[in-house]
Amino acid sequence: MxxxxxxxxxxxxxxxxxxxxxxxxxxxxxxxxxxxxxxxxxxxxxxxxxxxxxxxxxxxxxxxxxxxxxxxxxxxxxxxxxxxxxxxxxxxxxxxxxxxxxxxxxxxxxxxxxxxxxxxxxxxxxxxxxxxxxxxxxxxxKLIADVGLVGFPNAGKSTLLKSISRADPKIASYPFTTLKPNLGVLKYDDLRQITMADLPGLIEGASMNIGMGHKFLKHVERTSVLLMVVDIDGFQYAPHLPHRSCIETIILLNKELELYDKMLLKKPILLAINKMDKTGAQDKLQDVLSNLGNLKSYVEENIDLDLRPETLLKFNNVVPISARYNKDSVFELKDAVRSVLDEDYFKKSKGSLKQKAENLMRELDKKSVEVGKLYT
Known part of the structure; x- marks a missing residue:
């Protein structure tokens, strides 16, 4: 590719x-x-x-x-x-x-x-x-892109965008290196092109406009597919704040999206679990996948009431990657993105054709009634 x-x-x-x-x-x-x-x-x-x-x-x-x-x-x-x-x-x-x-x-x-x-x-x-x-x-x-990257700061979104495309976002090992959206275009061998936007990292409370949350979240409204990027080791925004594990990070992002606009949860969404090159990442991945398989129970047993989403995300695909060191995993994610986008486009096209057919039938029925009245 x-x-x-x-x-x-x-x-x-x-x-x-x-x-x-x-x-x-x-x-x-x-x-x-x-x-x-x-x-x-x-x-x-x-x-x-x-x-x-x-x-x-x-x-x-x-x-x-x-x-x-x-x-x-x-x-x-x-x-x-x-x-x-x-x-x-x-x-x-x-x-x-x-x-x-x-x-x-x-x-x-x-x-x-x-x-x-x-x-x-x-x-x-x-x-x-x-x-x-x-x-x-x-x-x-409001940004128009096929795919919007969503995640907490330093999850590796900018590194992923650079690896999967030729965009050149600022990258560093501290939070908030992305202050405005960056765009890249994924190109495939059959000339298909998909636009991807690296949105600035969210923080807890983004839905309440903390940390300019609304300015960031507004862009996901106009993307067709969401790609959530999380660090396998989780995230800690500041030393005095609690460390969030990978699964907790996923749940908190779920909550922020829901609080901003529940309709966002209806979009197709992929999960990229990044930084799989770290020591112990495979064992942690198995725990994450296990918890995702029974997410409702995990939330009820481990997450405070005020942090629990009302509607839990259902990921179309979960892809473990190392955006920096494993290009094969990035290409696997690239294929997964296209697959989900194509499936979403097919569903929308099918729904649009069905609606047009129903509208046409209503018009024909209406005209049939009008013609019938002429002969009664």
Missing amino acids: TRARSVGKAFIDSIRIRVKAGCGGHGLRKYGGIGGNGGDVCLEAGKFTGLNSFLSVYPHKNICAESGKDSKKGCILGVKGEDKTVKVPVGITVYDENNKKIGELNEIGEKLIVAKGGGGGSPATQFTGMLGEEKIITLDL
């Missing part, structure tokens, strides 16, 4: 921009002329790969539409100002200055007016053109 190309380094996932719609043109009182309306500022989902690309086109982050033309003796109806349509990446959510959601753009071609042009001068306004809307808005990008 060939390795992947890089899609670029860490990217910007949220920016604030100023948008100003056009003012309305003045009317002409003497002749009852109406001024032209100001142009709107509109966002349209396009083929930008990210907000970095957006900023390369609009580095000053000021977007203005054209004002409407005044009414004149030779042109009683003022010409409307030209709208300003701005291309943004698919997956954008727009918020106002009070963090109130304005709308989303999830499909190419979708449009959203974010600043409305002022009305042209008319008798109702004493022929004075009205000001267009001006505001500061936030463009928040």
Whole structure:
């Protein structure tokens, strides 16, 4: 199998921009002329790969539409100002200055007016053109990727992404080396490509927005498959905090995902148990697999009530790996990722075809009833 190309380094996932719609043109009182309306500022989902690309086109982050033309003796109806349509990446959510959601753009071609042009001068306004809307808005990008890596810091997610693709994330032996998502593309011999995102490491309480948890977790919403990466030796965030074993780490990640959004637990999910090159890893792996096989009992007997997930994850596949030292295990995981993605795509396609068939049958039944009424 060939390795992947890089899609670029860490990217910007949220920016604030100023948008100003056009003012309305003045009317002409003497002749009852109406001024032209100001142009709107509109966002349209396009083929930008990210907000970095957006900023390369609009580095000053000021977007203005054209004002409407005044009414004149030779042109009683003022010409409307030209709208300003701005291309943004698919997956954008727009918020106002009070963090109130304005709308989303999830499909190419979708449009959203974010600043409305002022009305042209008319008798109702004493022929004075009205000001267009001006505001500061936030463009928040939810990452779109086939696979999202989820885990606590220092689990080896960045090492895995580098090993399985040609992405070049920062790697070190201390937590939080990944501060923003990194993207890699897995390429297969039959030219199939799968995008994988290394999301920043979570901490306990991420679902409550501790450690910028919401900023990190938002990206898993738009991934098709989750890949949970855990250290066979578990994880300890800080010396004064308890050490979590591998199985406890899995359960806590389960809980964080559930608290953020229960729908995430319905996504296909794989488990990669990393750092299998460590001494005693095989014995620990057997314990983990045994506990996963009877996870409900383990949780009831060993996990505090406030840390127990209501719904336990069911992994599509569990793959032990050494991202740093065992390339064969990484390739095995790469094949497993594709298998789960293909299975998920088949199920969704089958469901979509079934829905289309049901809709068609309903339309035919409706038309049959309408035709029948003509002859009764």
